[in-house]
Amino acid sequence: MPKVIIDGFEIEVPAGTTILNAARQIGGDLVPPAMCYYSKLKDSGGKCRTCLVKVTKGSNTDPRPMPKLVASCRTVVADGMEVANITSPEVLDARKGVVEFLLINHPLDCPVCDQAGECDLQDLAFEHGSPKTRYEFERRTFEPIDIGDKIKLHMNRCIMCFRCVFLADQLTPERLHGIMNRGDHAEISTYIEKAVDNDFSGNMIDVCPVGALTDRTFRFTSRVWFTNPVLAHRQCNTCCGKTILWMKGDEVLRVSARTTFYGEVEEFICNTCRFEKKNAADWIMEGPADISRHSVIAQNHSHTMQVLKNGVPQYDDSQKPTPKVKSEIE
Amino acid sequence: MPQKIFLEHTGKADLTQIEHYLKFGGYSSVAKALNTLTPEEVVAEVKKSGLRGRGGAGFSTGMKWSFLDKKSGNPAYLVCNADESEPGTFKDRYLMEFNPHMLLEGMIVSAYALAANTAYIYIRGEYWYLIDILEKAIAQAHAKGFLGKNILGKPYSLEIYVHPGAGAYICGEETALLESLEGKRGNPRIKPPFPAVYGLYGCPTVVNNVETLAAVPWIINNGSAAYATIGIGASTGTKLISACGNVKKRGVYEIELGLPVEEFIFSDEYCGGMANGKKLKACVPGGSSVPVLPAHLLLKTEKGEPRLLTYESLADGGFKTGSMLGSGGFIVYDHEQCMVRNTWNFTRFYRHESCGQCSPCREGTGWMEKILYKIETGKGNMADIDLLWDIQRRIEGNTICPLGDAAAWPVASAIRHFRHEFEWHVTNPAEATKPGAVYNGNLLSVV
Numbered sequence A: 001m002p003k004v005i006i007d008g009f010e011i012e013v014p015a016g017t018t019i020l021n022a023a024r025q026i027g028g029d030l031v032p033p034a035m036c037y038y039s040k041l042k043d044s045g046g047k048c049r050t051c052l053v054k055v056t057k058g059s060n061t062d063p064r065p066m067p068k069l070v071a072s073c074r075t076v077v078a079d080g081m082e083v084a085n086i087t088s089p090e091v092l093d094a095r096k097g098v099v100e101f102l103l104i105n106h107p108l109d110c111p112v113c114d115q116a117g118e119c120d121l122q123d124l125a126f127e128h129g130s131p132k133t134r135y136e137f138e139r140r141t142f143e144p145i146d147i148g149d150k151i152k153l154h155m156n157r158c159i160m161c162f163r164c165v166f167l168a169d170q171l172t173p174e175r176l177h178g179i180m181n182r183g184d185h186a187e188i189s190t191y192i193e194k195a196v197d198n199d200f201s202g203n204m205i206d207v208c209p210v211g212a213l214t215d216r217t218f219r220f221t222s223r224v225w226f227t228n229p230v231l232a233h234r235q236c237n238t239c240c241g242k243t244i245l246w247m248k249g250d251e252v253l254r255v256s257a258r259t260t261f262y263g264e265v266e267e268f269i270c271n272t273c274r275f276e277k278k279n280a281a282d283w284i285m286e287g288p289a290d291i292s293r294h295s296v297i298a299q300n301h302s303h304t305m306q307v308l309k310n311g312v313p314q315y316d317d318s319q320k321p322t323p324k325v326k327s328e329i330e
Numbered sequence B: 001m002p003q004k005i006f007l008e009h010t011g012k013a014d015l016t017q018i019e020h021y022l023k024f025g026g027y028s029s030v031a032k033a034l035n036t037l038t039p040e041e042v043v044a045e046v047k048k049s050g051l052r053g054r055g056g057a058g059f060s061t062g063m064k065w066s067f068l069d070k071k072s073g074n075p076a077y078l079v080c081n082a083d084e085s086e087p088g089t090f091k092d093r094y095l096m097e098f099n100p101h102m103l104l105e106g107m108i109v110s111a112y113a114l115a116a117n118t119a120y121i122y123i124r125g126e127y128w129y130l131i132d133i134l135e136k137a138i139a140q141a142h143a144k145g146f147l148g149k150n151i152l153g154k155p156y157s158l159e160i161y162v163h164p165g166a167g168a169y170i171c172g173e174e175t176a177l178l179e180s181l182e183g184k185r186g187n188p189r190i191k192p193p194f195p196a197v198y199g200l201y202g203c204p205t206v207v208n209n210v211e212t213l214a215a216v217p218w219i220i221n222n223g224s225a226a227y228a229t230i231g232i233g234a235s236t237g238t239k240l241i242s243a244c245g246n247v248k249k250r251g252v253y254e255i256e257l258g259l260p261v262e263e264f265i266f267s268d269e270y271c272g273g274m275a276n277g278k279k280l281k282a283c284v285p286g287g288s289s290v291p292v293l294p295a296h297l298l299l300k301t302e303k304g305e306p307r308l309l310t311y312e313s314l315a316d317g318g319f320k321t322g323s324m325l326g327s328g329g330f331i332v333y334d335h336e337q338c339m340v341r342n343t344w345n346f347t348r349f350y351r352h353e354s355c356g357q358c359s360p361c362r363e364g365t366g367w368m369e370k371i372l373y374k375i376e377t378g379k380g381n382m383a384d385i386d387l388l389w390d391i392q393r394r395i396e397g398n399t400i401c402p403l404g405d406a407a408a409w410p411v412a413s414a415i416r417h418f419r420h421e422f423e424w425h426v427t428n429p430a431e432a433t434k435p436g437a438v439y440n441g442n443l444l445s446v447v
Ligand SMILES: Cc1cc2nc3c(=O)[nH]c(=O)nc-3n(C[C@H](O)[C@H](O)[C@H](O)COP(=O)(O)O)c2cc1C
Pocket: B052, B053, B054, B055, B056, B057, B058, B059, B061, B064, B081, B082, B083, B084, B085, B086, B169, B170, B171, B172, B173, B174, B175, B207, B208, B209, B210, B212, B213, B401, B402, B403, B406
């Protein structure tokens, strides 16, 4: 098995592992941020360029450094490879650039965006961005459109990660969803705005890293940090039936798939579970869901939730965790 | 007389007719290769000739062929890149229009060397009239037994198909081309894997430029040694240069690599000097993607040596004081032409042609275009120039395909060599935005 050193930490990983996944196995601050890669979607990654790293030594057999920064999500490790992520000023500078690029056509309408608090771009900008924008021109704008009766597409916020396109391609039998036009005119389209109508389409809401695709059955009902995430399951013939319920009191405001530490869906869920089962009685509740995020949503108090009253978890407000200070890099 | 390979007989007869082409010894390399050489020997000949890709990157053609995965068990493909969409480059068009059989002959020999039984010519859609010429030529070659089953009675078969693109510069990038050829959206693929291993339909594939493939018959007929004697050092053979801009005689010229740039611009045999009594100010020597050079660095390197039309000489000095041979699109600017406007125009092109996959290129090209337009229209400030520099710096090298670099380099080189002209636009907006405004601030660099 190849051994790779990332920011000074060595790890042995199975052949074929990417730098990003090797870094995730080590964990901590040296894990590159990923806005487009999604382990459950084949061929994803390589596009957003937030995960760029510097390969300072190619391998034991060919120790030459790689001439350019590489996308860690699409670059496979080699034995003896040495990688610099947060220890490379060049990488941090390029990443800062990428964040700036991603934000120039993003509306910064977090105060009115449903994704706020659980947005990967918000987190990324918080950690790697600049406090001020240097962009002074008009941003590209689109009218929000409904794609089907359950999903809203807010193209203004899309960062072109292609995840939803891969999802539509790989999870649903018919591909109605794609990209039209090119360059900064490119836009997500369900050709001629055809409704995306099949059992698994709702998952594109979960894979979307920003507020471009949102759940119409949840939109504007609550700020996500005022809801309590609860692990729950039900018997479902279409999917695994394992979900997170986003609750306020006894009310189920939203249902989403369960996610991993890196915010990826563990198992995709069907539209019935997601959109139709909004009664607490539909579900068997397991307990509080630990949402491992480092920005706003993590300021929720799910860690402290213990008491189960009538099967519904209760929160103890007095024990809010204090925000983690980002460890100093360099 | 300088050696000519591509254009030796054009003009003497209508070479689109196979009878005429045969009269000048056409298709003899097919017979020679199939009768006397193994595919490996053809690859070795091309490798020894020193032929380098004429599509822009200048990579050794024989070397590229030898990377082709022979063990996969999948069929191999040869794809001719005739997408030619780089501003300033129009040499493949000329070759296909006036000497289409030379391309076909080169493709047959090359496909034989790669053991490919299917080859495609991916041609830019705007070259619609060339599709006609090529398809007629293919039919003629078929009728004469140079294409189809058992070529010249040998156990080797080949079909060539012409596939028009739909008007995207990015489809000239080889992996975007393959996607497009497969009927998909022309987005460049993430490399590795390279086409030699995972190309068209996932099969081993070689993608070569029109001019590269058209050079192969001459190499097979005359030998690699003869080809390698043309040119200088690692720049062997002849090259088509498409000259445009404000020179007296614009057009496509075949030169022996090693010709001094000065001679190319000023001698009557080539461009014939600057037109309308204007002076030479700058030049983009290899198509819009390569760095622009001011006159003094164009004619002489930083070391004071004469600049030659070779891969090495044009790159001498790196990007600081050099450029690239690129695809041979030679754009000449006179002393009344505005470098800011030109840079804006190029950037507008890259913005329009970015596929939009990766964020630095998708967002960065549009941003640069807006800033350049702002400066060009007299609304810029000094900080904008530094911002432009910063943006191009963060695009370069950080994208999936080289279009990002191609968009960054013209901006970087224009600021590097013509910063004073950008600053003049900022400090003299009223003057700079007058129709036909001429910047006269730095005549040091005018020849
Ligand atoms: C944006 C972009 C556009 C390109 N356009 C062309 C083209 O029109 N014709 C071409 O031959 N090569 C083009 N290339 C280069 C090809 O990717 C490839 O390197 C070339 O076809 C290889 O052929 P060669 O080795 O014979 O030069 C382009 C590259 C990029 C990045």
